[in-house]
Amino acid sequence: MKTGTERETGTTGWQTGLSLTGAAVLFLVLRLFAVTGYDWDTAFAVADAVDIGDAPSVVIGTFMADPEITAALLMLLVPLSLVHLARLGRPRWENAGNQVLLVVELVLLAALVLGLRMWWAGAVAAGLTALLGMLVLGGRKGRHHRLALWSVRRVGPAAGVAVLVMAAVVQTPWVPRERIETTSGPVTGYVLEVEPGFLRVLTGGERRFVTIDTADVTGRGDA
Structure with missing residues (x-):
């Protein structure tokens, strides 16, 4: 017979898995509508070209599609994550999720700073981390301390909301823009989508979803 703790653990795991699945589906739905200008028919057509195996590239491509929006979100999330882990103390298995989240955020921020020369993003993130750390860990109590502590404790939900906001507002698709020369x-x-005999393309301007016979393609390159 299962104990109460075992039943609670099993229920929690099931609920967590269901929540993550729901969030993933919502993310993909938002991306489909965002990249098609929230046109129902075009989004429906694009959905046919995207399968579950494309999910990782859709997520990664979303963060890379609009560096400015990604930088703005990271400038908020990195300080929250750093101060949150500082409060938790030494790394433990129980906070492994927070550690992974922080590593991902730092890798993305480093790529923006070093690769795209967005030094201002790193500077703002460092400044906010210092300010937030002073408010949360400095020992002084008060309204600002309580507000900062409340924010730090909710870094997980904040990251989830940030990802969904990006999915809804970033209109650039998760693949590079191309110029396709045809007859x-x-x-x-x-x-x-690339299949034997045809390409399925979301056009860059009016966002139409078209199918091009590969026999008519004479060249492809960056737009």
Whole structure:
């Protein structure tokens, strides 16, 4: 017979898995609508070209599609994550999720700073970390301390909301923009599916979803 603790642990794991699945589905739905300008018919057509195996590339591509929005979110999330882990003390298995979240955030921030020369993003994140650390760990109590502590304790939900906000507002798809030369003229857009005999492309301007016969393609390159 299972003990109360075992039943509670099993229920919690089931609920967590269900919540993560729901969040993943919501993320993909938001991405489909965002990249198609919230046009129902086009989003429905694009959905046919995206399967569950594309999820990792969709997530990673979303963060890379709009560096400015990614930088703005990281400037808020990195300080929250750093101060949160500082409060928890030495690394433990129980806070492994927070550690992984922080590593991902730092890798993305480092890529923006070193790769795209967004030094201001690193500077702001460092400044906010110092300020937040002073408010939370400095020992002084008060309204600002309580507000900062409340924010730090909710870094997990904040990260989840941030990812969903990005999914909803970033209109650039998760693949590079291309110029496709065809026998009937160039097509500029995003190749979302490549199958034997045809390409399925989301055009860059009016966001139409078109199918191009590969026999008509004479060249492809960056737009």
